[in-house]
Amino acid sequence: MASAALLLPLLSSGPAATAEEPPSSGALQRDFAAAAERYGVPQNVLLAVSYLQSRWDTHGGAPSVTGGYGPMHLTDARTALAEAAHHSDGEEDARGDDSRAARLATEAALPEAAELPARLRTLERAAELSGLSAEELRTSPAANIQGGAALLAAAQRESGRPASDDPADWFGAVARYSGADDTATATTYANDVFDVIRTGERRTTDSGQTVALAPAPDVAPDTGQAATLGLRTADKGLTECPPTVACEWIPAPYEEFGDGDYGNHDKANRPISQQIDYIVVHDTEASWDVTLKLVQDPTYVSWQYSLRSSDGHIAQHLSLKDVGWHAGNWFVNAKSVGLEHEGFLTAPDSWYTEAMYRTSARLVRYLAARYDIPIDRQHILGHDTVPGTTTATIRGMHTDPGPYWDWAHYFRLLGRPITPSAGPDAGVVTIRPEYAAHQPVYTGCVKAGEACAPHGSGAVRLHTGPSESAPLVKDIGLRPGGQDSTTGVNDTGARASTGQQFAVAERRGDWTAVWYLGQKAWFHNPKEQPTAVNARGPVLxxxxxxxxxxxxxxxxxxxxxxxxxxxxxxxxxxxxxxxxxxxxxxxxxxxxxxxxxxxxxxxxxxxxxxxxxxxxxxxxxxxxxxxxxxxxxxxx
Incomplete structure (x- = not known):
């Protein structure tokens, strides 16, 4: 498995060939109702759990970054591992200080199926409880929802509580469903589920289904039920986290090896010595257990926080005053905090749980408030937007979290939704395609030149002229020979991402040109389905x-x-x-x-x-x- 610090998506072969075709609108809502009735689970509990895992999306039968399938995120990491194609991109010096020897992360092997924890094998248990086959649970949304309901009902029975019609009685079962191994994380997860129940949700899913959960503001569960589950108590230690997340102290070592070598971070005194100006979002090609082993290796590299996909659990490894080696650019490292998001089975249409998006957003809001960091894409950076330090390092820089990270949703959770701030003749645009509907073709997820599975994306492609047939713009840093950029999933040479702002160079019909890498770059921006919103602000x-x-x-x-x-x-x-x-x-x-x-x-x-x-x-x-x-x- 590639390094948790270098963090490139690990891409698999895509959705199962037998995944169901999108059913008629309304069918998914009925599937939730039927499963809730069959297993005696309150329908709003079932809907809210599913929302926190998948936002009710089916993802065409493809697995999440941790091998979860369907609306209920039933995990079958063994199957996902068998289909996974392992590759990494870039040879970045994570420390990024060319006055010192490069600190390169090493490759790690994919875990054996037998090593997978129970939280990554919930589909097996769902199959036993429901009598449905593993194949059905992976590929049929209706079956998947039945399996999730069966798991919730079993968790309620095992807690010694009746299958009550009152959602407030299900807090402990919901906490158990999270798969968390500590009480604080299980409680945080269940609190999020019940927040969804109280506030309600409504959205159109990736399969065109309209699903609604009516608000129930008076639901008041007994949150103490989570304490009866027999889970461990996580060590908060020296953590620096908001009270709305579950955070654990798992420190990275600071050790000397001799001959002037040491690891795996640098001591500092931020923000007294230097301001913290950036938060860098990464994703990882290591399982949670491997991630923790890597960051605790004194010969490895480091980052401040790791976030677990299944339940949003956070581990902190460095004091915020110290400098991690994670972004490949020493100037950015010295002034940033690095967040690593778990994902070791990333498919071409990989997806992250709502639980992780939410806890990540809470953590970022906390850090932004603490250090007065603006919540925009010039301060909340993807690893893929950190620049190379010199010409020689450009081609080695990594490209995570990549074109499938949902920046628009992330910024809504951050409380800074990307909206227009100027009229149609504005001199600035903010990139913002409609994530689910915007599905540009990427290649190279499994084999070079081979198309990736279709999936929503927050990135637009940039051309040399106002036409899909025009060549892509060039990036002479990535290709000094002057070759065109490609559609490769890891090729950032002609890509603009949601939330990024650019100065308008020209508008022509359904196409907008912006200044990009010293050239005019065109992207398709039709009025009926715009991929950018107009904005205003200073330019130079x-x-x-x-x-x-x-x-x-x-x-x-x-x-x-x-x-x-x-x-x-x-x-x-x-x-x-x-x-x-x-x-x-x-x-x-x-x-x-x-x-x-x-x-x-x-x-x-x-x-x-x-x-x-x-x-x-x-x-x-x-x-x-x-x-x-x-x-x-x-x-x-």
Missing amino acids: TPRAGLAEVPVYGRAYPEAAAYPAGVPVQAVSPLPYKLLAGQRYVVGDRTPGEYYFAPVFDTTGHRVVRGQEEYYEIQFGHRVAFVKAADVRILQD
Whole structure:
């Protein structure tokens, strides 16, 4: 299994060939009603549990990142493992400091089926209880819902409680359904389910089904039922988490090996020494158990938090004041917090549970409030939007969480839904396709050049002209020879992602052009199904008299800022140019900074801060930096 820190989607062969065709609208609602009646489970409990797992989507019979199938997320990781194609992308130095030896993560093997915990084998139990075959439970939404209801009913019986019609009596069974092995996580999961029951939900699923759960605001369960399940008590230790999530302290080691080598992170004193400006979202190619083993290996790399897919459980590994080695860019590492989201069976149309999305969003909101981090895509970064540090590192940078992470839903959970903020002639657009309906073709999930299974995506593809037949724009950093970008699932050279903002270069019918990597890039943006919303905000362009300005992957100080004993770090431009007449959306203005931490002994660690200032910009799929002295700010 690829490193939990380098985090590239592990892509499998796609949905089962026998997955059902979408039934008539309303059928899924009836399936929930029938299963609830058969097993004596309150219908709103069954609906709410399913919502927290899958948002009622069927995913065409394809497994989630942890081998869960169908609306009830019945886990059959053995089958998913057998179908999984293991590959990784990039050879990134996770530490990203070229003044030190590279810190590369190693590959890890896929786990044996016998090693899988019970929470990844719930489909077996559902088959025993329901009498339905494993194949039916994987591929038939109706059967899957029956299996989930059978599991809930069994959990209620095993707790010694009757199959009551009152949803409030089912808190313990819901907590058990989470698969959590500790009381706090099981309680948090059940609290989320009952929050859905109280507030209600309604949505159209990926199979075109309209499913509704009427609000029941007066439901007040006995949350103490979770304490009777016999689960362990997780060690909160030194965790720094909001009270609305379950958090456990599993520390990463800080150890010296001799010959100047040490791991697996750097001690620091943030935010006193440096501001924390970024939160980096990763996904992992390791199971939960393997993830924890990796981050506790002193010879490995590190990150601040890991999040478990099945129930949203969070483990914290580093104090927030310390610097993890996770993003492949030392400037970003020194000023960021890394969040790793579990996923080791990621299929071409992989999906993440609502439970994990929700706890991740709560954690991000907490961190953003604590460190005054704006909730936007220039501060809440995907690993795939962190820039290479130099020209030589661009091709090795990783591409997770990739085009299947639902940024629009994530930002709704963050309380910052992506909405228009300007009229039709705005000079800025925010990328926002309709995730489920927007299904661009990606290739290379299993074999190079072979199409991935169709699936919703939050990314749009960029062309050299206003036509699907026009070539994709080039990324000379990824392909110095000037070759076109591709439709590869890991090729970010011609891709713009939900929430990213770009300056408009031209509009022509159903097509919009933006400035991207120093060129005009077109994407399909029809009025009847737009893939972007209009926005306003500051943009920058080269100052008068400059035909072009260099672009950087890090904002390092000028040479004069370095004191004696601290080696000067090269201010190395990337191979791109920002040309006169082009405009790019502005993020932070930041002084040039370098955190000098080359040895285990922290006595000599220090932050070098210069007079040279930089602007962060949305330059391509990845962010970049330009010197403030080279540009002027405009308001669009």
